[in-house]
Amino acid sequence: MLSFSSVYYKNDEKTILKDIHIHIESGDYISIVGPSGSGKSTFLKLCNNLISPTNGTILYNHKNILEYNPIELRKEISYCFQIPHLFGDRVIDNLIFPFNIRNKQLNMDKIKELCNLFNLNKEILNEKIINLSGGEKQRIALMRNLIFPSHILLLDEITSSLDGENTKIIEDIIHELNKTGTTILWVTHSKEQSIKHANKLLTIENSEIKSLEVLR
Template identity: 50%
Template sequence: MSYQVEDKQILKEIDLHVAEGQRITLTGPSGSGKSTILKLVSSLISPTQGQINFQGKDVAQLDPISYRRQVSYCFQQPSLFGTTVADNLRFPFELRDEPFNQQQAVELLWQVDLDESYLNKKIETLSGGEKQRVALIRNLLFPPKVLLLDEVTTGLDENSKAIVHKLIRNYHQEGTTILEVTHDATELDLANYLITIKEGKRVK
């Protein structure tokens, strides 16, 4: 697949196969196109050449809502909305017209070292690490088949990083396929399979 904006080539002939259950880490210099790959895979943007297949089907032909429930994108900068943490954790249930499972939400909060009282916390009072953890578990209340992680530990303290690493590792061990972008040396050491992107091309 390739991606171009006007006369600027962002990605050129990227050939990437992600097998079910794999954990693949993309690395490379800033601006090399790593995050663009995640946006393409998540169907936020479309390739200008080539195509992306999911379970043998062209993503462009799939229902976008159904696809994004199976392939979930977690951004580098957490985007929370509403007023409270509960507003954010209730949202995935509302999308599916299902009643909010508060017990499930609380259990996930505990997994990222946040207690039940956080449900009522206002989002503007949360630290950066707390916001990222809430954003991440919001993506995991209905576990996706594929989890896309775009430098989700950037700027977090070591304690928050360790908590996020453990949660991601647990979901991977339970079968979630993970495609992640990172510059963090400690995360590169955790990679099961490392791919280097440079100047819009796969070099390794």
């Protein structure tokens, strides 16, 4: 589904990733681990062309990722950042956005269903962004990504601001998405989280793939 061949990424002459070779299969649930600064987030950004490789080739469904319209590509390969980027004045502004860019009719029932799933009172929809906690922002950002299903979901430390109860809720939601066919790539620093539901464990160290372990 997604294939990296001899991929390098450099920034200001500093090599962030080097000689990356990996084949990601449809339905994979891959946990990505490694020290801070090893290139994990850069790897995710390459997966949906938020940044382009300095050298090498990335194929999505056997086609060079650079040949896709970036907006259309990111509808199929969706990225959720560790530090959530929310916009507008209120929460609802962020959850209307996915409908607007697809020219789809707003479905408030879907939004309220997600609020319930994420353990958020629907009253939060009218809350101002500046009043949200870090954990609430992370959950709203993920909800925005999940309103329309993507083929691949890229997750970067998305539970770092959550308590244990809400972390488990998110883990269960992602696990269910994977069981229904969504391919998951999840960067995490939690050893427990990394092996809980994933079928593969990718370790990146010193800008290189150290190992790709099959867990189940």
